Amino acid sequence: KAGVTQTPRYLIKTRGQQVTLSCSPISGHRSVSWYQQTPGQGLQFLFEYFSETQRNKGNFPGRFSGRQFSNSRSEMNVSTLELGDSALYLCASSLEFSRAAATEAFFGQGTRLTVV
Amino acid sequence: AQKITQTQPGMFVQEKEAVTLDCTYDTSDQSYGLFWYKQPSSGEMIFLIYQGSYDEQNATEGRYSLNFQKARKSANLVISASQLGDSAMYFCAMREPRAAAGNMLTFGGGTRLMVKP
Numbered sequence: 001k002a003g004v005t006q007t008p009r010y011l012i013k014t015r016g017q018q019v020t021l022s023c024s025p026i027s028g029h030r031s032v033s034w035y036q037q038t039p040g041q042g043l044q045f046l047f048e049y050f051s052e053t054q055r056n057k058g059n060f061p062g063r064f065s066g067r068q069f070s071n072s073r074s075e076m077n078v079s080t081l082e083l084g085d086s087a088l089y090l091c092a093s094s095l096e097f098s099r100a101a102a103t104e105a106f107f108g109q110g111t112r113l114t115v116v
Numbered sequence: 117a118q119k120i121t122q123t124q125p126g127m128f129v130q131e132k133e134a135v136t137l138d139c140t141y142d143t144s145d146q147s148y149g150l151f152w153y154k155q156p157s158s159g160e161m162i163f164l165i166y167q168g169s170y171d172e173q174n175a176t177e178g179r180y181s182l183n184f185q186k187a188r189k190s191a192n193l194v195i196s197a198s199q200l201g202d203s204a205m206y207f208c209a210m211r212e213p214r215a216a217a218g219n220m221l222t223f224g225g226g227t228r229l230m231v232k233p
Contacts, residue, residue, distance in 0.1 A: 043223035107161035
């Protein structure tokens with residue numbers, strides 16, 4: 001069973017540009033969450049998509065957006081990049097939310113974004 | 117709001133010895149789930165173990181066990197017989213089983229474990 005695939009693995013962008021990151025979840029998983037990891041702020045939740053709808057959103061500016069396609073693949077977009085957006089962006093794939101179950105999230109290897 | 121605290125930024129352990137990584141949490145919910153993840157230098161987050169707040173027994177998965185003390189709001193990870201490959205960052209995380217929260221995880225700051233040969 002293939003794991004979570006994130007592309008690209010590494011990216012260098014210039015301030016002011018925009019970037020799109022891609023995440024392909026595990027087959028059958030309909031929930032995709034995105035996290036930003038930085039040395040200063042740690043791991044922070046960006047948003048979650050479930051069945052093509054954004055279900056939950058973290059405390060990030062509107063420059064951060066995402067979407068999910070009918071095949072559950074997800075993309076996140078960051079517009080007008082700032083130096084502080086340099087981070088490891090992790091995508092997590094989960095089964096449908098269940099109150100009772102240990103719905104662990106399976107993570108991809110991440111996309112390391114550097115803004116110069 | 118939830119909060120996860122990992123008070124040990126870094127730890128050393130001798131190969132083959134056991135080590136405990138601390139995690140305390142703060143939530144007003146009665147129902148919640150606690151997770152531990154391992155992050156090697158490659159960046160991928162690897163799921164290790166899960167404990168539900170209503171689980172009466174401590175979770176175990178191979179060399180990993182979770183010392184869950186609900187009244188103290190702590191969920192410490194115990195790794196037995198440490199191996200060199202255990203050197204990594206370890207994160208404690210919580211999920212609220214509310215539909216509005218979905219699958220969102222709140223993470224602690226992490227502990228860097230270094231295993232000495």
